[in-house]
Amino acid sequence: MxxxxxxxxxxxxxxxxxxxESQVFDFNDxxxxxxxxxTVPEDLEDVVKEAKEQxxxxAITVEE
Ligand code: SF4
Incomplete structure (x- = not known):
């Protein structure tokens, strides 16, 4: 994903x-x-989908 x-x-x-927990997203300057x-690590896919929903x-787009 x-x-x-x-x-x-x-x-x-x-x-x-x-x-x-700053493993996928972080702030820029x-x-x-x-x-x-x-590419999202498999074990973080669910939380990334949740972040997208929330x-x-x-601003977040995901592609399977
Ligand atoms: S607006 Fe969306 S992309 Fe920006 S920090 Fe909040 S959840 Fe993340």
């Missing part, structure tokens, strides 16, 4: 960073989220 963050949509709420990985601005 691939994941991307559209930083121009991110408002820096931090939910995705917290949910994945502007305080906006970006993805640390292109993102208030739909």
């Amino acid at each position: 691939k994941v991307k963050v559209q930083s121009d949509r991110c408002i820096g709420c931090g939910n995705c960073v917290a949910l994945t 502007e305080g906006l989220a970006h993805s640390l990985v292109d 993102c208030p601005t739909e």
Whole structure:
């Protein structure tokens, strides 16, 4: 599964960073989220899907 963050949509709420314990998402210098990985490790796929569902601005996209 691939994941991307559209930083121009991110408002820096931090939910995705917290949910994945900074293993998949982290903040850039502007305080906006970006993805640390292109391909999500299998054991983190469920939490990444949850982060996508919970993102208030739909900034996270995943591709199976
Ligand atoms: S949950 Fe969405 S808005 Fe919040 S930091 Fe992550 S990408 Fe940005």
